[in-house]
Amino acid sequence: MRSPKDFFAPLAVGAPDPVREIPALPSRMIHFFDPGNEKMAAKVPDLAKKVDVLLGNLEDAVRADRKEAARAGLVSIAKANDFGATQLWTRVNSLDSPWVLDDLTTLVTEIGDKLDVIMVPKVEGAQDIHYVDRLLAQLEARAGLRRPLLVHAILETASGVANVEEIAGASPRMQGISLGPADLAASRRMKTTRVGGGHPGYLVRTDPVGEDLHEGRTTYQQDLWHYTVARMVDACVMHGILPYYGPFGDIRDVVACEDQFRNAFLLGCVGTWSLHPVQIDIAKRVFSPDPKDVAWARRVIAAMGDGTGAVMIDGKMQDDASFKQCRVVAELADALAERDPELKEAYDEATKEVQQ
Numbered sequence: 001m002r003s004p005k006d007f008f009a010p011l012a013v014g015a016p017d018p019v020r021e022i023p024a025l026p027s028r029m030i031h032f033f034d035p036g037n038e039k040m041a042a043k044v045p046d047l048a049k050k051v052d053v054l055l056g057n058l059e060d061a062v063r064a065d066r067k068e069a070a071r072a073g074l075v076s077i078a079k080a081n082d083f084g085a086t087q088l089w090t091r092v093n094s095l096d097s098p099w100v101l102d103d104l105t106t107l108v109t110e111i112g113d114k115l116d117v118i119m120v121p122k123v124e125g126a127q128d129i130h131y132v133d134r135l136l137a138q139l140e141a142r143a144g145l146r147r148p149l150l151v152h153a154i155l156e157t158a159s160g161v162a163n164v165e166e167i168a169g170a171s172p173r174m175q176g177i178s179l180g181p182a183d184l185a186a187s188r189r190m191k192t193t194r195v196g197g198g199h200p201g202y203l204v205r206t207d208p209v210g211e212d213l214h215e216g217r218t219t220y221q222q223d224l225w226h227y228t229v230a231r232m233v234d235a236c237v238m239h240g241i242l243p244y245y246g247p248f249g250d251i252r253d254v255v256a257c258e259d260q261f262r263n264a265f266l267l268g269c270v271g272t273w274s275l276h277p278v279q280i281d282i283a284k285r286v287f288s289p290d291p292k293d294v295a296w297a298r299r300v301i302a303a304m305g306d307g308t309g310a311v312m313i314d315g316k317m318q319d320d321a322s323f324k325q326c327r328v329v330a331e332l333a334d335a336l337a338e339r340d341p342e343l344k345e346a347y348d349e350a351t352k353e354v355q356q
C-alpha cells in the first residue's frame with residue numbers, strides 16, 4: 001500500500017502531477033460507440049453536441065477481429081475532431097486480454113492529450129488499478145503529457161463488489177465507478193440473461209388473505225441492483241469520486257430504462273451509459289434535476305440563510321440537513337445550466353414562478 005504522503009507524487013519520472021480533486025463535470029450520459037463501425041463513427045461529430053461524454057468502446061461488443069480497427073478508429077476520430085466541452089473517454093479491453101497493452105500504449109501515445117478518462121473493465125481489486133496507474137504514468141512521461149489521465153472502474157465482478165471501497169481509493173486518478181450489471185450477473189451466477197434492468201421473478205408478495213394461497217395477493221417486482229448501486233455510491237462518495245449506473249440493454253423498452261436510470265439518480269449516481277441514440281434524451285431528462293425541485297431547493301436555501309436553525313415552508317420543516325440536500329440539487333442545476341441554456345431557462349422560469 002502507498003503511503004498517504006506519496007499519494008500525490010507522480011509514479012514515473014516526468015509524468016504529470018496527480019490531480020488532488022476529481023472535477024465534477026457534467027456527465028449525465030456516457031455515450032458508447034464502436035469507433036471501428038463506420039456508420040457509428042460518422043455520427044460522432046453530431047452526437048458530440050448532444051452528450052456530456054463520448055466513449056470509444058474497445059472492449060465487449062467489439063468483435064475480436066475488429067479490435068484493431070476499433071483502436072485505430074478511435075485514434076483517427078480523436079485526431080480529426082475538437083469536441084469542445086464534451087469529454088472523450090475510452091473503455092479499453094480487460095487487463096487479462098491480449099489487447100489491453102496495445103490499447104493503453106497506442107491511445108496514451110497517440111491521443112493522450114485528447115482523452116479525459118480511461119474506463120477499465122472487470123476490476124477485481126486495488127491491484128488492478130495500481131497496475132494501470134503505474135503504466136499510465138510511464139506512458140504519460142514518455143509522451144510528454146502535462147495533464148494526467150483519469151481512471152474509471154467498472155464494477156462487474158463479485159470480487160470487485162467485495163473490494164469496492166479499496167478500488168475507489170486506490171489512486172488519485174480514480175474518477176468514478178459504473179455498475180456493470182451484465183458481467184456482474186454472470187460473475188455472481190445470478191440466474192438472469194439480461195443487460196441491466198429488473199426481473200419479473202424477483203419480487204415480494206403480500207400475505208395470504210384466506211385459505212387460498214393464490215387469491216388476492218399482490219406482488220411487487222424488486223430492484224435487483226439496489227444493494228450494489230447503494231454500496232457503490234457510498235464507496236465513491238467516501239473517496240470523492242463519481243458513481244454511475246451502467247448499461248440498459250433493452251433498447252426498445254424506453255420506459256423501464258427511464259425507471260432504472262431514475263432509481264440510480266435518486267440513490268446518488270451522477271450519470272449513466274447510453275448504448276443507443278434513443279437513450280441519450282432519457283439520460284438527459286433523468287440526470288438533470290426537475291425544474292420544480294430546483295425551484296424548491298433554491299427557495300429553501302434562500303429561506304435558510306446561513307443554514308442554521310429551523311423554518312417551516314409550506315408545512316414542511318427545514319433545517320441544516322434539508323438545506324444540505326437542497327444545495328446538492330441547486331449546485332447540480334447551476335453546473336448543468338452553465339452547459340445547457342435551455343435548462344438554465346427552465347430552472348430560472350420555475351424559480352420565478354415559486355417566488356411570485
Ligand SMILES: CC(=O)SCCNC(=O)CCNC(=O)[C@H](O)C(C)(C)COP(=O)(O)OP(=O)(O)OC[C@H]1O[C@@H](n2cnc3c(N)ncnc32)[C@H](O)[C@@H]1OP(=O)(O)O
Pocket residue numbers: 031032033034039040041043057060061182183195247251274275276277
Ligand atoms: C454489457 C456492456 O458491455 S454494454 C457496452 C457495450 N455495448 C455497446 O457499446 C453497444 C453500443 N450500441 C450498439 O452497438 C448498437 O446500438 C446496437 C447493436 C445495440 C443496435 O444497433 P442497430 O441495430 O444498428 O440499431 P438501430 O438500427 O436502431 O440504429 C439506428 C442508427 O443509429 C446508429 N447507432 C446505433 N447505436 C449507436 C451508437 N451507440 N452510437 C452512434 N450511432 C449508433 C446505427 O448505426 C444506425 O445508423 P443508420 O441510421 O445510419 O443506419
Ligand SMILES: CC(=O)C(=O)O
Pocket residue numbers: 060121154156179180181182183184246247
Ligand atoms: C457494463 C458492462 O460491461 C456489463 O454490464 O458487463
Ligand SMILES: [Mg+2]
Pocket residue numbers: 060121156180182183
Ligand atoms: Mg462487462
